[in-house]
Amino acid sequence: MIARSLFTQHYRNLAPDTVEFAEGVNVISGQNGQGKTNLLEALCLFTGVRSFRGAKNAELIARGEKFARMELQFFADQREQNADLVITDKKQATLNGVKLAAATGFIGRFCAVVFSPDNMSLVKGGSAERRRFLDAAISQQFPAYPRLLVEYNRILAQRNAFLKKSSSTAGFESMLDIWDENLARTGAKIACKRAEYVARLCGKTEEIFDGISSGRDCIRLRYSCGFLNPDSVDETARALQSQLEAHRASDLAQGCTNYGAHRDDLHISVNDMAARSYASQGQKRSCVLALKLAEASLLEEAAGERPIAVLDDVMSELDGLRQDYLLNHMEGWQVFISCCDPHTVKGLDKGRVIEVEDGKFNRR
Ligand SMILES: Nc1ncnc2c1ncn2[C@@H]1O[C@H](COP(=O)(O)OP(=O)(O)OP(=O)(O)O)[C@@H](O)[C@H]1O
Ligand SMILES: [Mg+2]
Structure with missing residues (x-):
């Protein structure tokens, strides 16, 4: 183009x-x-x-x-x-x-792939920024993915609202079981899609980062998700459901859901140290550039342009x-x-x- x-x-x-x-x-x-x-x-x-x-x-x-x-x-x-x-x-x-x-x-x-200084939040900001980056990139390639996100956020909001209700209501536990199952099923699909995307993103990002830093620095990406089995959506769903059950008491006490795809992160390290805490300004900038250019390269592979x-x-x-x-x-x-x-x-x-x-x- x-x-x-x-x-x-x-x-x-x-x-x-x-x-x-x-x-x-x-x-x-x-x-x-x-x-x-x-x-x-x-x-x-x-x-x-x-x-x-x-x-x-x-x-x-x-x-x-x-x-x-x-x-x-x-x-x-x-x-x-x-x-x-x-x-x-x-x-x-x-x-x-x-x-x-x-x-x-x-x-x-x-x-176009755009780098603007606002994008520095991808490294400097919290995990929500990196999930947003992954979700936007995946949505460009898999048109069904945004629907999964909407579905997940809807179930999550309903579960959170339910957690704030009185747990002495009749049928409370069995209703929560249903929310957990639904959340786990959708969350597992999201986590597996993200893991698959990060696996493809890694190689490209490393190659571009190596070029930008003339081989002086080394970047590593890792999708951090506490319930992931990259080979099986079903296994991932089962693992998330068990975690939701195991932490039900603390979720109830806090009135929110502490485990799931909404807590995952994309860990970025430079020379084996977390980029957010240890990388220099120029290294952070290089990370964001490499990530964005790698995303564009993957899009090019899919779209041919x-x-x-x-x-x-x-x-x-x-x-x-x-x-x-x-x-x-x-x-x-x-x-x-x-x-x-x-x-x-x-x-x-x-x-x-x-x-x-x-x-x-x-x-x-
Ligand atoms: N709608 C508008 N009508 C007229 N002038 C505008 C309008 N919007 C922005 N400007 C002017 O455009 C200029 C900013 O341009 P721009 O952001 O492209 O600067 P820049 O060259 O990128 O500067 P920097 O190096 O600081 O990033 C400002 O002078 C601003 O007042
Ligand atoms: Mg400017």
């Missing part, structure tokens, strides 16, 4: 213009507040998902204007394509001249070797990297530099 050019009009602070992109690396350079992230954000809206900054439609339109319009020329599915997006209070999307019912119609047609890589503000905290890897050694990727430091640009062997100043572009 290759983004050829992007036209924007009335998009945040960007001056109406068309920017052409290189097939390899595109460095978007400029001082703070000039429009670098705005350009990357505009490009990524063509993936059909909401702004990676979580912005509302009204925020995307230049102040004082009524609409924003963008047009993307791109190569995917072995042909040149064009997509058009008009943003008012809603988004109107057109793909190759055909109006789509919603911008979500772009999903799967133009794909490599997403573009959009790396916003990734360079700070990375040493020269790591920066060099992103600038010059991401073979086969079309990369968009924003940076503030002019020295970074000097390290680029080939590719395009797009300078942004007050929303206007200078190409070099």
Whole structure:
């Protein structure tokens, strides 16, 4: 997948213009507040998902204007394509001249893997962030998976509500048995799917991390789940059900469910130490990058198309070797990297530099 050019009009602070992109690396350079992230954000809206900054439609339109319009020329599915997006209070999307019912119609047609500083929570944050990452990645490949999550969360909420009721109610124990069985069955399917995905993610992440760190550091991933038998969903369900039964008294005392797929984690270690507690800033950044690029590689294997890589503000905290890897050694990727430091640009062997100043572009 290759983004050829992007036209924007009335998009945040960007001056109406068309920017052409290189097939390899595109460095978007400029001082703070000039429009670098705005350009990357505009490009990524063509993936059909909401702004990676979580912005509302009204925020995307230049102040004082009524609409924003963008047009993307791109190569995917072995042909040149064009997509058009008009943003008012809603988004109107057109793909190759055909109006789509919603911008979500772009999903799967133009794909990007995005690194933004907010993603650092994947390593720095709690286990919920890592479960969210796994669940989102798995959902992209297995359309039935989101339904499992909805089902699990529904049963969990009902079980928790039930735990808060008086346990002296007639039939309390047998009702709880039913919740436990349902929770265990659905939780086991989720855990086995996550374990299977992590098994595939491991190799790719290790390989990419090795490249980013020039072999100096070693990353390991492990899906941590106290009831998993990776070879059998039934065995996993039985193990979870036994745990739920064994800890029923403490669940009742606390009014919540302490075991299950909602407590699992993806353990990330660097050089055999937990990344969250021991890794340096640059190592943490490299972990997140490797995880995201590995996710994109797995998606590519499934869909046959490599997403573009959009790396916003990734360079700070990375040493020269790591920066060099992103600038010059991401073979086969079309990369968009924003940076503030002019020295970074000097390290680029080939590719395009797009300078942004007050929303206007200078190409070099
Ligand atoms: N809807 C809008 N209308 C007009 N200007 C906007 C709008 N939304 C954001 N801006 C302006 O865009 C600029 C921010 O652009 P952006 O976030 O792309 O900066 P950046 O170049 O990525 O900076 P940094 O290096 O700090 O990340 C700010 O000056 C902000 O006021
Ligand atoms: Mg920015």
